[in-house]
Amino acid sequence: MSVATDHTGPWTVADVLALPEDRTTRYELLGESLVMSPAPGVRHQRASFRLHVLLDVVLVLVLVLVARRASRAPAPRARPARLAHRWKSSKPST
Structure with missing residues (x-):
């Protein structure tokens, strides 16, 4: 070197x-x-390119996994109508 x-x-x-x-x-x-x-030699340039390709593949995989996880996230749950009376009755009356 x-x-x-x-x-x-x-x-x-x-x-x-x-x-x-x-x-x-x-x-x-x-x-x-x-x-x-x-100037960098051929071996250095080849290694740099291979590292670039590997990092690019990993980045794409991570982005795909994050997008899948985000699309599977449960929606905020609404209170079921059959239990709504319990929350209303548990409040102290004024």
Whole structure:
């Protein structure tokens, strides 16, 4: 695994944009320092893609399960009419 190298100095966005295009190196401007790191390799990109696919599948499954659970939630129950007289009679009279 390669390590990023730091080129200190007062770098600006214009300085970085003026560099020649290089697809094998990644340039980042952190503060006024230029940080250069190698581009990710094929194994890294493949692993990233597989992780993305797995996370996407899990997210879809979780959303489906949550939607199913929400659709099965019982509706609020109303008091049965045959018991309504008990609640009325249990109130103290004024």
